[in-house]
Amino acid sequence: MTAEAKPASPPLTERQEARRRRILHASAQLASRGGFEAVQMREVAEAAEVALGTLYRYFPSKIHLLVATMQDQLQHMHTTLHKRPPAGDDAAQRVADTLMRAFRALQREPHLADAMVRALTFADRSVSPEVDTVSRITTAIILDAMGLEHPTPEQLSAVRVIEHTWHSALITWLSGRASIAQVKIDIETVCRLIDVTAPRDA
Amino acid sequence: MTAEAKPASPPLTERQEARRRRILHASAQLASRGGFEAVQMREVAEAAEVALGTLYRYFPSKIHLLVATMQDQLQHMHTTLHKRPPAGDDAAQRVADTLMRAFRALQREPHLADAMVRALTFADRSVSPEVDTVSRITTAIILDAMGLEHPTPEQLSAVRVIEHTWHSALITWLSGRASIAQVKIDIETVCRLIDVTAPRDA
């Protein structure tokens, strides 16, 4: 389950892969400073030592770029979490722990988190495939924490609700309308759904 | 409970109130056609017969304008819902019904919904007060449906989670990544938290 599958329409050459990487790096770098607005396409291009037109060939819009940045970061987080899986009695606890751990990771770079999450929720239909990928990774993280291989439809719904809550709570925190304590409480509240939707082993 | 309180820093004259109304109307009108991108400030100004600078005096950004538009629409919806409160045995059912009713109302103008919700989640700190107002109205709608006067902190958390889910599910539907059926299921799932967090009358 290395989950590194890329559709890879045309396989990229080495230099192209390097360019792509430079671009994503520049994007994350700039985002880590001023957040969404600081990621200016001209600056990304310059920092990545790439022409503006090339940047747009790799990522057809600023939103695409930031969503791809999020994919990248989430991938990292997923493997990191894999190394130290949450210890806990029940699934709800483990999921809540995992999400709060992710949350603290994002706290370390709040501007980056801001840029990525704002892009994610602002994305329109043209970015659906990429947003879907992010969603799949998030789902995988949560299911991992739950320790489930074959979730029921009910459980999948609960997982989606948890994801919704996570994104939205993140936004309210990032825009200063909710405290970290409140986010924690709400995450724990939504995780109760895991118990509620657990299939009775009858 | 007419809930018409406006901080109203400087009380607006009649003509100013009329301008404000024309602007909001133009905004909703344009949004109903092409959604977020169709709400172009120059066009709003023209349709509202107001100079561009004036538009910006009333609403300091496109996001402010659209969030204000949402406030306006939500207010309508709240009063409409008041007239025909949901009938149902338990609170969870009533809340789910209410939200799905709101959902169907938004479905009638998907482009408008798109513009408003995208603006809402994209809003940064400078729009926090306005976004908070929207959140308060939404909370009021949900608490009304629950029939609660004095919710416990636990219940308030559940309500926030429901709001998170509502916004986020709306977005996934608007961007074509979830079906209406799925939204319905997820709304019903999250509403289970209402039962779970109901205080035991012991």
Add this chain to the structure above:
DNA sequence: ATCCAGTCTGAAACTTGTTCTAGATTAGCG
């Protein structure tokens, strides 16, 4: 009625995302 401060208008200017173009470079191929 007159005057002042605040408001509104029309238009230009500025910013940043996005598109376009002409010419250089690169990659793969015979």
Add this chain to the structure above:
DNA sequence: CGCTAATCTAGAACAAGTTTCAGACTGGAT
């Protein structure tokens, strides 16, 4: 090696959000 198609670059140009400014207008105080 030499050719061709794809890719990359630099830079101009365009679009829409936002800011700015000079002058006209309005509403209220004297």
